Amino acid sequence: MSISASEIREKAEKIRGQITEDRRRLHQIPEIGMDLPETSAYIRKRLNEMGIPWKDCGGELPEKVTKDFMEAGFPRMERAIGVTAVIGKGSPCILLRADMDALPIREESDLEFKSCNGYGHMCGHDSHAAMLLGAAQILKDMEDSLKGSVKLVFQPGEETGAGARVLVENGLLENPKVDAAFGLHVQPVTETGEAGYSVGVNSSSLDTFILKIKGRGGHSSQPQLCVDPLMIMNQVYQAVNLLVTREADPAAMVALTCGVAKGGTAVNIIPDEAELHIGVRTQDVEAAEHLTKRIPEVIDHYVKAWNGEYEMTVFHTPCTYSDGDLCREMVPYMEEVLGKDMVHQIPPMSGTEDFGYITKEVPGMFVFLGAGKPGNAPLHNARMVLDEDALLLGAALHAYSAVSWLEAHSDK
Numbered sequence: 362m363s364i365s366a367s368e369i370r371e372k373a374e375k376i377r378g379q380i381t382e383d384r385r386r387l388h389q390i391p392e393i394g395m396d397l398p399e400t401s402a403y404i405r406k407r408l409n410e411m412g413i414p415w416k417d418c419g420g421e422l423p424e425k426v427t428k429d430f431m432e433a434g435f436p437r438m439e440r441a442i443g444v445t446a447v448i449g450k451g452s453p454c455i456l457l458r459a460d461m462d463a464l465p466i467r468e469e470s471d472l473e474f475k476s477c478n479g480y481g482h483m484c485g486h487d488s489h490a491a492m493l494l495g496a497a498q499i500l501k502d503m504e505d506s507l508k509g510s511v512k513l514v515f516q517p518g519e520e521t522g523a524g525a526r527v528l529v530e531n532g533l534l535e536n537p538k539v540d541a542a543f544g545l546h547v548q549p550v551t552e553t554g555e556a557g558y559s560v561g562v563n564s565s566s567l568d569t570f571i572l573k574i575k576g577r578g579g580h581s582s583q584p585q586l587c588v589d590p591l592m593i594m595n596q597v598y599q600a601v602n603l604l605v606t607r608e609a610d611p612a613a614m615v616a617l618t619c620g621v622a623k624g625g626t627a628v629n630i631i632p633d634e635a636e637l638h639i640g641v642r643t644q645d646v647e648a649a650e651h652l653t654k655r656i657p658e659v660i661d662h663y664v665k666a667w668n669g670e671y672e673m674t675v676f677h678t679p680c681t682y683s684d685g686d687l688c689r690e691m692v693p694y695m696e697e698v699l700g701k702d703m704v705h706q707i708p709p710m711s712g713t714e715d716f717g718y719i720t721k722e723v724p725g726m727f728v729f730l731g732a733g734k735p736g737n738a739p740l741h742n743a744r745m746v747l748d749e750d751a752l753l754l755g756a757a758l759h760a761y762s763a764v765s766w767l768e769a770h771s772d773k
Contacts, residue, residue: 363506363768366697369761372499373753379498380752383407384491388472391463391480391487394430395422395441395518395527400461400490404444404515407494411501415446418514418528430521432571432674433638441527444515447537448500449507453770456512456534456542456723457759458716459493460486460519469743483745485547488732488752490515492545495756500763508771510537511763518715522567522678525718534722540770541687542725543762544716545755550739551731553748554699556758557707558692563683563720563727565616565642566649567713569676570656572597574624576669578633590635591624593667598622600659601639608655613645615652616711644680644709653677681717684724691726694765698757730755 373380383403390399401417408415419441430438447454468481476482493513500511514533518524525533533539551557574597576590598619609615617639624635639656643649657673664671695704707729716727732751738744 364503364764366694366761369499369764370698370757372502373495373757373760376495376498377753380491380495380756381749383494384488384749384752385474387461387487387490388482389474389476391476391478391482393463393465393480393520394435395438395521395524397462397517401442401444401515404461404490404494408446408497411498413446413448413497413501415444418443418445418531418533420531422527429674429676433569433676435521441518441524443517443524443528445533446497446513447510448497448504448513449510451509452537453509453540453767454512454537455763455766456514456539456719457493457496457763458514458516458542458544458719459489460516460524461490462486462517462520462524464520464741466741466743470746472746481743483742484520484740485549485732485747486519488547488747488755489545491752492755493759495753496759499756499760507764507767509767511767512537512539522676522713522715525715529718529722534719539723541766542719542723543691543759544725545728545730545758546714547732547747547751548729549733549737549745549747550735551729552734553731553751554703554754555731556695556699556704557729558683558688558726559707559709560683560685560688562644562709563681564710564712564714564717565644566646566680567678568641568649568653570639570660571674572637572639572660573672574635574637574664574669575671576633576635578631581629581631584631587631588668589631590669591632593664593669594622594624594635594637596663596667597637597660600663601656604652604655604659609648609652610645613643613648615641615643615645615648617641642711642713646680678713678715679717679721681714681727682720683726684720687724687726690766690769691762694762695728695758698761699754730758
């Protein structure tokens with residue numbers, strides 16, 4: 362190996378202050394959705410300071426996509442813009458990915474640099490972007506010795522479940538052609554510096570059905586003159602839950618949740634409309650495909666059986682898949698950076714991660730990096746706080762894994 366893991370860690374330690382500053386600055390400007398102008402501007406500025414050419418990746422969203430996201434409760438989003446950069450040249454090429462969007466959560470921490478704009482980086486994406494900026498500096502400093510190219514992507518919209526999809530559709534994995542991909546996520550309830558990975562399915566898929574039922578409203582004393590959308594909604598609610606118990610293998614571990622059920626304003630009024638949001642998570646691809654087909658069929662049957670009409674918006678985020686061969690290659694590199702006893706194989710997470718759009722196209726590996734300790738506030742909690750010692754570890758992990766993978770594949 363042309364450079365050791367300890368040397369990479371020393372390089373990361375030397376820029377610890379800058380990585381921390383980047384994270385804290387990003388933490389104070391959280392933005393949600395697909396277009397993150399202030400966050401992206403900061404990333405571009407830092408890449409310029411390092412002398413790393415960058416390009417925007419993404420584009421305008423079709424009006425239907427914009428409206429679909431608004432139906433799901435997101436603000437109006439007219440475009441999706443990520444930032445990419447390439448260090449080195451030629452092939453092979455490995456992609457390093459960091460998401461950079463925040464959550465619609467008002468931060469309740471006591472940090473001096475906490476956000477105050479009503480949004481919060483309570484999923485740690487600010488730290489992901491800072492780690493990748495740190496890795497960018499390390500890789501740029503040794504660019505002449507790289508045995509290929511490293512493509513960096515700072516991705517918007519992970520929390521929408523589709524940010525990676527839009528970037529892939531707009532050429533993320535081309536020019537240069539990406540041969541492998543690596544991503545990581547901080548975990549505040551795991552000891553700092555401890556890493557976990559899964560081989561194969563790494564996270565659950567998520568299928569979301571936003572159903573708007575249209576009936577005919579009227580007085581509750583005359584139900585025969587009405588088409589009751591609330592009654593139809595209740596029928597659909599029961600039917601889709603029963604569907605999971607009778608048509609999905611129990612071993613598939615399907616979790617179906619109707620997180621939104623609303624309609625009506627008063628006890629004596631049958632409303633015109635009702636709304637039901639259905640979410641289905643599973644790590645079983647066959648079960649996901651079956652339910653994605655059957656749930657719309659069941660909805661159509663029940664709504665029409667009671668003379669209603671409906672509109673439905675559907676979102677799909679696939680499982681993230683960690684390639685077995687790539688994991689076997691990367692784990693030793695991770696152990697060299699973090700220590701052999703700090704890297705563990707863990708069960709897949711029940712949550713969803715849109716890195717799956719990338720791992721559908723190229724071999725990928727997704728890793729969880731401890732940035733706290735058991736008992737801490739978890740991700741998506743308003744009081745979630747990260748241990749900033751994890752920042753330099755993440756930067757070193759990105760950089761050393763990329764350098765080592767390039768060297769192993771430069772003659773293939």
